[in-house]
Amino acid sequence: AQSVTQLDSQVPVFEEAPVELRCNYSSSVSVYLFWYVQYPNQGLQLLLKYLSGSTLVESINGFEAEFNKSQTSFHLRKPSVHISDTAEYFCAVSDHGGYQKVTFGTGTKLQVIP
């Protein structure tokens, strides 16, 4: 069975400051890793994903995450946040099975303070 741990339920950060949202996973097999974002009153959107290859993956709006197999982590970072980044972020994992049965973490609410 696979699981995801997001230790921080809420992260307040000032605008233009850096942020790291932590994610650790456990699985007995090789995994795919994802970060999803849920903006207020909107549905879940895929932010970025790691499938294979380079362990550092980036999104179009400046977020990045690094797959660390030895630490079983996939932390999400951004060097300078904007007000518009205020949202809930979910880390998720699926195994290399025939389809994406995705297991989600409990989410981290990022609040950007002006």
Added chain:
Amino acid sequence: GAGVSQTPSNKVTEKGKYVELRCDPISGHTALYWYRQSLGQGPEFLIYFQGTGAADDSGLPNDRFFAVRPEGSVSTLKIQRTERGDSAVYLCASSQGGNNEQFFGPGTRLTVL
């Protein structure tokens, strides 16, 4: 619209009643997923369809929950004898094949009084 749609957006019902939640996936997407998101939790997998058949229903909590996708497009999640603990946001997602990015709908918020 081009995205996944779900109806109704909100459903309030009384304990013991039957409810149906509908999902319209993106046109052409063969895979469809249902998730349940309780307050303060991440989405929890319920069931996965590939085409018309339920390929994995291991996430359905008990036999009060059932889902169908008779023509391989629209899906309906059915809950019998609702309980207060069923209150949650029910999310639907679809993908083009089983191993591709899932696109989520806005969800149906179910409240059981």
